[in-house]
Amino acid sequence: MERAPKPLVHGLLLIDKPSGPTSHDVVDAVRKALKQRRVGHLGTLDPIAEGLLPLALGWATRLAPILTHYDKVYETTFRLGVETDTHDRTGHVLAEYPIPPDLNEAMITEKVQAFVGEIQQVPPLISAKKYKGRPLYWWVRHGKPVPEPPPKPVRFHEIRVLRYDPPFLTLRIHCSAGAYIRALARDLGRALGVGAVVFEIRRTRWGPHDVSETISLKDFLADPTLVAPHFLSLEHVEPHWPRLSAHPRVVERLLHGQRVPLPPLLRFIEAPERLLEFPYLRVFTTDGRLAAIARVEYPEWLHPAINFPPPTAETG
Template sequence: MAGDRLGAAPNGILLVDKPGGITSHDVVARARRALQTRRIGHAGTLDPMATGLLILGVGAATRLLTYLVGLDKTYEATIRLGVSTDSDDADGAETARADAAAVAAVTDDALRAGVAALTGELAQVPSRVSAIKVGGRRAYDLARAGEEVELKARRVTVSRFDVLAVRRAEGVLDLDVVVDCSSGTYIRALARDLGAALGVGGHLTALRRTRIGPFDVAGAVADLAPGVELRSAAEVAASVLGVFAVTADEARDLRHGKRLIGAASRLPSPTPAALDPAGRLVGVVERRGEDVKSVMNLAEEAS
C-alpha cells in the first residue's frame, strides 16, 4: 500500500539500502530531492563505510520514527584481528599492529571464548569516534580535534554473535560474523573489545545492516528516483506496534483528544497503533487507568 496519494504531499515510510561511501545524511538529501519535500527524517544512522538498511520517515509519518529507533537490529560484519585503528573501523588510522606470531597463536577455542564473552547483556563503551554527544558536542568532532574523549559504558544486549567464517593470513585474522543486538550497540566496539580480549587488537573492515525490527533490507530500495513508493504509516505502525481497531466514532474522539472510556481491556500491547475501519492510522494510543488515550495523533488527511 503506497504511503502517499496522487496529488498529495508525500507521506509514509521509506526503506533504503544505503551504499557505502556516503553518509546517512547524504541519503536523506537524495530522498528529499527525489520526493521534492524537506520533511524527511531517519530512525538511526549508518557510518559512511557501512551499507544496508536505513528507515526514513516522510511527511507526517516522521512522527512514527520515535517508535522505530529502539528496535533490535541485525548486522553482517567482518572483523580484522591483529590491527587496531583510532576509529575501530577501516576508515580510521592504524594505531597498533600485533606481532604476527601472536595473531597466529590465537586458537579457535580462544576465538569461541572471546565471542561468548561478548554475547548477552554487556556494559559496552562506545567507539570514541561516534555520534554520541559529550558536553553538547559529538564525540567524533572532539576526537578529530585532538581532544580526549571519555564515553561512559552503556547497557546493551547482543543476543547472537555467530562466526560464519575464519580466514587466516600473515599477521591478521579475519572473521565474518552476524550479530543480533539491541539498539545502541556498536559493532565497531565488539571488534575492538574482541581484539583487546585476545591481546592482538581488532577493528571492523565491513558492516552491513540487514534488519531493523520486522523490516529486512531485502525489502528496501537502492535507487532513490522520483516516484519511489512509500510504505503507509498504518502498515508500518501496525507491524511494529500491533493493531488497536477502533470505530469511526472512536477514531474521531481520539483525534479530538478524548479518552475511550473503559476500552483499555482491548489493548493488544502497551502502545498499539489505532486503525479506523478503513485501515487508516489514527495514531498511537496507551492505557490511562481503564481508559485509552492517544499519545500521538495523525491528521486524517495524513493517515
C-alpha cells in the same frame, strides 16, 4: 506497476545504503528527489556501512521515538591485528599486533560468548553520542579534549562466527538498539589480545524488516516513483500492532491529549490478545485513516502517544 503516492509521501522507505555516504547524505538525497522536506532516518549507519537504512517520510517521522528502539542484525568482517582511533578501517592506526598462528575459530567462538547477553558497553569516542550539546565526533575532529563516555547497557542476542580467515573474522550479530559494532570490534580484539577493527559491515535486518525488502539508493535516485515494493504507507506501518476502529468521539479525545478507558473498546479492537504483547495500538477512524498511536496501559487505559494530522493539514 504500483507507484508511491505523489506529490507528498507519508510512511517508511527502506533504502539499501551503499558504503561511502553518510546516513544524512542519503536523507538529503531522498529529500531532493521527492521534493519533500520532512524525511529522517531511523538508525544511523556509519559511512563505511551498507545495508538496510529505514527512512521516515512525512508524518511517519513522528514515529521515530518508537521505531528507533528496534533490534538490528548485521553481517560484519573484523580485521584482527590492528587498532584505530575510530575502531574501523578508516581511522588512524594506533597499534598493530601479531596474530598467534594457533588462534582458531573455536578459540574465537569461546571469547565471543562473553559478549552475548546484556553487557555494559563504552561507546566509541567518534560517535554521535552527545557531550555538552555536540556529538562526540565534533569534539574529536576539532582537537578538543573530551572524556570517555560512560558505559551503557546494550544486549547482544546472538553473535555467530561465520568464518575465520586470518586476519579477517566474519560474524553475524543480532543486537539491541544502541549497540555499537565498532565498540564490539574494539572489545573483542582486546579480549583476544590482538586488537580488531570493523573492515566491512552490512545491516541485514531492522526490526521486522529484511534487507531483501529494500531498494538501492542508486535505483531510487534513478526513478523515485518506482518505490512501491519498498514503501510502507503510514496505515501499513507496524501491522502487527493491535488495531482499533474508533468512534469519532474516542479519536477526538485522544487527539486532544486525553486518555480513554480501554474496556469499552475491546470489542472494536482487532487481535485484542496482542494488547499484552505490544505496548502500542493503532487508532483508525471509521473511514480507515490512521489517526493516532496510543500507548496501552492494560487493562485500564489508552493514552495518546502520537497524533497524525488529517489529509487537509499541511504535509510537506
